Amino acid sequence: MQPSEARPRFADEDLPEGSVVDGDAVSGPLVDEADFVVVGSGAAGGTAAYTLACAGYSVIVLEEGPYVKTRELVEEVHATFGRLFRSKGLQVLEGRAFMPMLQGRCVGGSTLVNSAIAWRVPEDVVDDWRASFGLGSITMKELDGHFDAIEHDLSVRSVAEDVLGENNRLFLDVARSRGIVAAPMRRYDRGCKGSALCLTGCQNGAKQGMSVTYVPWSLARGARLYSSCRVERVVLAGNRAVAVRAVAASGHVVEARARRGVLVAASTVQTPGLLRRSGVRSPALGRYFQAHPGLALGGLFDRPIEMAFGATQGCESIHFRKTDRFKLETISMPPELAAARVPGVGKALASRLARLGHVAVWAAQIRAEAQGTVGTGLLGGDVVRYTMTENDMRATRKAVAVIARLMFDGGAREVWPGIHGVPPVLTSPDQVALLEDGPLEPRSYSYIATHLFGAARMGPDPGTSVCAPDFSVHGTRGLYVVDSSVFPTNLGVNPQHSIMAMSRLACTRLANAERFAAVA
């Protein structure tokens, strides 16, 4: 057999002729028209496009970032940040502390660079949305149908034993031995090889992100994609959304007209700015932003760990979700990122780096109660202001102490908490007390934010929400928001699955409503 014959074909390689317009190659103004126009091709936008295309509607998707195909992905973090991440990975939440915030900016959005962990929104969260935010029309029963469908489409399964790797397995063993409920993660996975490279995109095509699933599948059903085209605003005629105006990377204007509606899925951080630029005025716009700030601890072991093998994130615990508002996760860090977190400078740093094969990294995601705002900066960019509360800091403190204890249980010789005011290297379980009594100051910790919610939240009252419970922007017609900016709160679990289910629910209802209207 020829080597070329042995190569698998990826879903992003066989796209219908003419279905993708690359904004870099646009050489003059363009006008296109479809039933629905979707802004953004990430978790929410990809799902919306596919749901509507399956319903038989014509769909145009506009995506600010490029379409980077599976074969074009590279392992180097620096190159990947430059190509696939918004602002080259240099975005921050601004508040008492600066917190790096990562988002994909490419076809597939953050799903191209994420770890593919799939979690259904917990039922108590949906109950809270009903009781506290008037969202009685969103039920777990209805969402479950959408979760089932997505899990079938995107092959959600537990991490296979043969690609678990020691970073994940050790966590599972020590957590369980302490009576902490822990399990392998469920992920969008069609044949993970355990390359631990999810952050730079899956070169095996195993991770079932949007760029290899719902986006190409939508195109196969007649949708059209404009990549490298940034939507500047939604065009409203009176209060009805009729088109979007985008600027292609080549500088030319692309206008996409919508016969039935415009769906905004530009993410929690970009959606509020886009609505504002489009003339939407709401006292709630940009408010109630929430996150799951995450932070990681490194542990140096005598035994080998070989973090570079295994599902990037493979095991987790929601043991503390309800009681202490945090979730524990394993995470394999590429050397480029680990090197920044390893304590020391110069030769001391290098000797620890030379032992990276013996390092495990485990993390916590805090279900923070803090609320922030998403505004527009002086230079027109999106500015997120966010400061964690004292309760959030208490949750953090407990989470890092639990992780450190688990690492020492597993035989760690050193634990690296990365907390200012605490020794950079802990060498004994007795020192875990230093973490339990650690600082309650956000500036002392090194968080990173990847799970983002709110800022255009949903509710019946236009005074306190931007979107109505049917996902339409209050006071407009034909303009919908289907990403996590409509979520009234954060979740305490990884959001992609819930974002997709909500988007699918919104689009299914929309398609049905359009159909019934046509029949009537």
Place this chain on the structure above:
Amino acid sequence: MRLFAFEKAWAEATLAAFFPEGSALPRGVSGMRPGEYVDDTIASVELEPSLGIRLSLWICAFAPVFFLRKLVTIRGASPEDRERALDLATRSSIYAVRQLVIALKAMGALLYAGAADVRAPMLRVTPEEHAQLIALRRRSSAATTSLTTEAPGAAPADPPSGDALMATRSKEACDAAE
């Protein structure tokens, strides 16, 4: 705005102090044109982060003055003093100072650990350790049967689940039913 020549020299000295020659790794960062790298990064990012990177550079440049009370820039300091000054800077009680210095370390790490010949030994385990890992994996694999059988990347021919849902009926079919 691009870096001045003296700023590039500071960038080289700073990153070389973080990732020096003659350590447990095969080489230091100096041969990787760290000055050009910082310069290119500054030129390619938005205004705000570019100002932040420049500020980090200046803090590192004068770290020997602030932290060691020696009247030299990072470039003029001895290798030991460079390391000591930066180590103290990463632990400074002033939040902005330590964050900016750590940010420069992180930027340097992207360059340094991105080089294949440096990265490989970081991740290496010895043959004995490899055998140990295999044994650990076997021990646990025996306890479960959830092995993956599908070929990576193989997408189902007609993946849609949606066809089962009302929303996925074709519009034409609905129109026809009218």
